[in-house]
Amino acid sequence: xxxxxxxxxxxxxxxxxxxxxxxxxxxxxxxxxxxxxxxxxxxxxxxxxxxxxxxxxxxxxxxxxxxxxxxxxxxxxxxxxxxxxxxxxxxxxxxxxxxxxxxxxxxxxxxxxxxxxxxxxxxxxxxxxxxxxxxxxxxxxxxxxxxxxxxxxxxxxxxxxxxxxxxxxxxxxxxxxxxxxxxxxxxxxxxxxxxxxxxxxxxxxxxxxxxxxxxxxxxxxxxxxxxxxxxxxxxxxxxxxxxxxxxxxxxxxxxxxxxxxxxxxxxxxxxxxxxxxxxxxxxxxxxxxxxxxxxxxxxxxxxxxxxxxxxxxxxxxxxxxxxxxxxxxxxxxxxxxxxxxxxxxxxxxxxxxxxxxxxxxx
Amino acid sequence: xxxxxxxxxxxxxxxxxxxxxxxxxxxxxxxxxxxxxxxxxxxxxxxxxxxxxxxxxxxxxxxxxxxxxxxxxxxxxxxxxxxxxxxxxxxxxxxxxxxxxxxxxxxxxxxxxxxxxxxxxxxxxxxxxxxxxxxxxxxxxxxxxxxxxxxxxxxxxxxxxxxxxxxxxxxxxxxxxxxxxxxxxxxxxxxxxxxxxxxxxxxxxxxxxxxxxxxxxxxxxxxxxxxxxxxxxxxxxxxxxxxxxxxxxxxxxxxxxxxxxxxxxxxxxxxxxxxxxxxxxxxxxxxxxxxxxxxxxxxxxxxxxxxxxxxxxxxxxxxxxxxxxxxxxxxxxxxxxxxxxxxxxxxxxxxxxxxxxxxxxx
Numbered sequence: 001x002x003x004x005x006x007x008x009x010x011x012x013x014x015x016x017x018x019x020x021x022x023x024x025x026x027x028x029x030x031x032x033x034x035x036x037x038x039x040x041x042x043x044x045x046x047x048x049x050x051x052x053x054x055x056x057x058x059x060x061x062x063x064x065x066x067x068x069x070x071x072x073x074x075x076x077x078x079x080x081x082x083x084x085x086x087x088x089x090x091x092x093x094x095x096x097x098x099x100x101x102x103x104x105x106x107x108x109x110x111x112x113x114x115x116x117x118x119x120x121x122x123x124x125x126x127x128x129x130x131x132x133x134x135x136x137x138x139x140x141x142x143x144x145x146x147x148x149x150x151x152x153x154x155x156x157x158x159x160x161x162x163x164x165x166x167x168x169x170x171x172x173x174x175x176x177x178x179x180x181x182x183x184x185x186x187x188x189x190x191x192x193x194x195x196x197x198x199x200x201x202x203x204x205x206x207x208x209x210x211x212x213x214x215x216x217x218x219x220x221x222x223x224x225x226x227x228x229x230x231x232x233x234x235x236x237x238x239x240x241x242x243x244x245x246x247x248x249x250x251x252x253x254x255x256x257x258x259x260x261x262x263x264x265x266x267x268x269x270x271x272x273x274x275x276x277x278x279x280x281x282x283x284x285x286x287x288x289x290x291x292x293x294x295x296x297x298x299x300x301x302x303x304x305x306x307x308x309x310x311x312x313x314x315x316x317x318x319x320x321x322x323x324x325x326x327x328x329x330x331x332x333x334x335x336x337x338x339x340x341x342x343x344x345x346x347x348x349x350x351x352x353x354x355x356x357x358x359x360x361x362x
Numbered sequence: 363x364x365x366x367x368x369x370x371x372x373x374x375x376x377x378x379x380x381x382x383x384x385x386x387x388x389x390x391x392x393x394x395x396x397x398x399x400x401x402x403x404x405x406x407x408x409x410x411x412x413x414x415x416x417x418x419x420x421x422x423x424x425x426x427x428x429x430x431x432x433x434x435x436x437x438x439x440x441x442x443x444x445x446x447x448x449x450x451x452x453x454x455x456x457x458x459x460x461x462x463x464x465x466x467x468x469x470x471x472x473x474x475x476x477x478x479x480x481x482x483x484x485x486x487x488x489x490x491x492x493x494x495x496x497x498x499x500x501x502x503x504x505x506x507x508x509x510x511x512x513x514x515x516x517x518x519x520x521x522x523x524x525x526x527x528x529x530x531x532x533x534x535x536x537x538x539x540x541x542x543x544x545x546x547x548x549x550x551x552x553x554x555x556x557x558x559x560x561x562x563x564x565x566x567x568x569x570x571x572x573x574x575x576x577x578x579x580x581x582x583x584x585x586x587x588x589x590x591x592x593x594x595x596x597x598x599x600x601x602x603x604x605x606x607x608x609x610x611x612x613x614x615x616x617x618x619x620x621x622x623x624x625x626x627x628x629x630x631x632x633x634x635x636x637x638x639x640x641x642x643x644x645x646x647x648x649x650x651x652x653x654x655x656x657x658x659x660x661x662x663x664x665x666x667x668x669x670x671x672x673x674x675x676x677x678x679x680x681x682x683x684x685x686x687x688x689x690x691x692x693x694x695x696x697x698x699x700x701x702x703x704x705x706x707x708x709x710x711x712x713x714x715x716x717x718x719x720x721x722x723x724x
Binding site for chain 2: 040102107
């Protein structure tokens with residue numbers, strides 16, 4: 001992470017302080033501290049001041065790492081970063097402090113109040129998450145590479161006949177995980193889903209010892225983390241010749257997914273994007289079997305703003321990175337989900353997960 | 363997870379309700395819900411009532427899984443579990459509700475207050491974490507197996523000369539991760555630490571492209587997750603003939619670690635356990651280079667109660683599961699940490715991580 005990028009991000013947050021009616025923002029949510037500073041350790045906090053004299057805190061384990069990753073900020077070394085920075089704000093007599101009420105716990109707020117008893121503590125209204133929904137090109141580059149790693153790992157798995165009858169879901173998942181690490185993932189994005197046969201009808205199935213059989217749908221939902229950014233992709237295969245019902249369900253989901261992707265336009269309402277895919281599924285008679293939203297933002301977190309769903313709100317902006325993942329799940333028989341990670345662009349979405357979505361018979 | 367075990371756990375929590383001055387506890391911390399119900403999904407909440415009519419909530423993705431894992435409780439299917447259960451408590455006119463103030467956010471408490479406007483909401487004082495510090499034999503069996511998986515993976519790695527000069531920290535870490543998965547880990551317990559040469563002086567180093575060299579200390583800190591339980595082990599090796607300073611530091615840490623293990627007695631104060639190891643390190647002149655506490659509880663979380671440190675408080679009880687992990691870190695040169703996972707037993711600690719701690723030259 002280059003410090004000029006994080007400085008730009010902090011400056012963007014700084015411009016929000018007046019609107020939040022605070023003099024400084026105390027950022028304690030770790031992923032937000034990372035976004036605003038580049039720091040990747042497991043304990044840190046940050047003050048963003050209206051006047052730009054931002055201060056970073058981490059503990060002694062990370063002294064060297066913090067010097068390297070956050071060279072541009074004053075660094076305080078203390079274990080309890082939130083309290084330490086609140087005490088500093090108190091000593092500086094900062095009257096109004098914004099804090100992250102969506103992640104600070106009730107006990108945590110008590111601690112902040114004790115440390116800064118004279119200050120007014122006000123919710124920062126998820127200001128950083130709002131910023132993070134729109135990526136810069138550096139973040140998109142990381143996400144593009146994360147998606148490429150996942151694509152390559154899946155290609156490796158298919159090439160070595162890794163998704164075959166007789167193997168267990170667990171074996172397939174572990175092999176795919178290993179291939180992602182070999183291909184350079186720093187982590188899996190989340191616990192890999194391998195769901196075969198009737199299990200493929202469970203949207204978030206955890207791999208079991210069930211053995212893949214001919215005639216199964218096999219649904220793989222997985223991702224690679226690279227530079228802290230999470231790819232997210234689902235592909236559903238058929239083992240052996242697909243039945244008519246499998247061809248039908250697959251075609252419905254594939255068409256819905258394409259409609260969803262095509263609806264990713266700057267200014268589109270997230271509910272309309274969801275509806276673009278969902279209406280097709282409904283018209284095909286499977287509306288009740290599409291039991292979740294269409295997609296979600298993805299980046300430093302596997303699920304982040306915006307939510308692309310009939311329950312969501314807001315419109316899409318350029319450089320948002322999103323999943324589009326309709327599914328149809330027929331209990332006891334099987335299900336299909338097809339998911340890509342994409343970038344909203346002025347001239348139409350950029351596809352980051354590039355593995356074929358044609359019905360693939362293994 | 364057998365339901366009789368989780369029922370026992372809920373009954374133990376139930377006995378705490380009167381002392382907390384509440385009529386029901388609204389458990390929203392996921393790991394605590396898992397502990398009390400056996401449910402392993404990613405969204406759930408639970409009410410434990412004084413009268414025993416406990417209610418579980420998860421969302422539609424987990425309907426089938428919840429039927430299988432939580433057959434013994436009434437199950438509500440809703441996405442926002444905390445709010446849904448708070449509304450139920452409101453409808454039932456439950457006057458006093460305990461909630462998890464250490465994990466419920468400020469915004470989350472606002473939502474609970476809106477859902478149950480007439481109730482008194484009181485902190486549950488980490489009641490479930492307190493219970494969880496003392497394991498039952500079923501949990502210890504899971505942790506024992508998690509530790510055995512990690513032992514076997516490390517043995518595999520050594521047998522295939524995986525920790526050799528010329529390999530990068532990242533390669534070694536990925537191979538060890540893969541071996542843990544092959545040996546049956548459902549996950550790594552945490553991001554594997556491979557720290558070589560001067561990097562071994564960084565207590566929580568993340569693996570880099572640095573190549574292992576002859577003369578290096580190589581510190582591996584890693585673990586396997588099994589049945590939700592996390593093993594945690596550190597071993598430090600030397601590549602090629604160790605220098606005198608390496609033999610000395612290793613011997614100091616090894617002796618301190620043994621003293622720490624031997625201090626794991628029922629009723630021991632955690633500060634005394636820490637001191638048993640630390641005093642030896644201090645006497646050897648390395649007190650300032652042992653910059654962290656001696657250990658921590660481990661189980662459904664990689665770090666949980668109790669904290670075994672000069673900053674900790676409390677005494678050990680039978681069937682607590684703990685790490686003992688002293689370290690000495692010489693900046694710019696290298697460091698040694700040796701860590702085991704153990705069970706406190708009436709007749710002395712049971713060692714779960716069984717890989718040799720003799721100075722091993724690779």
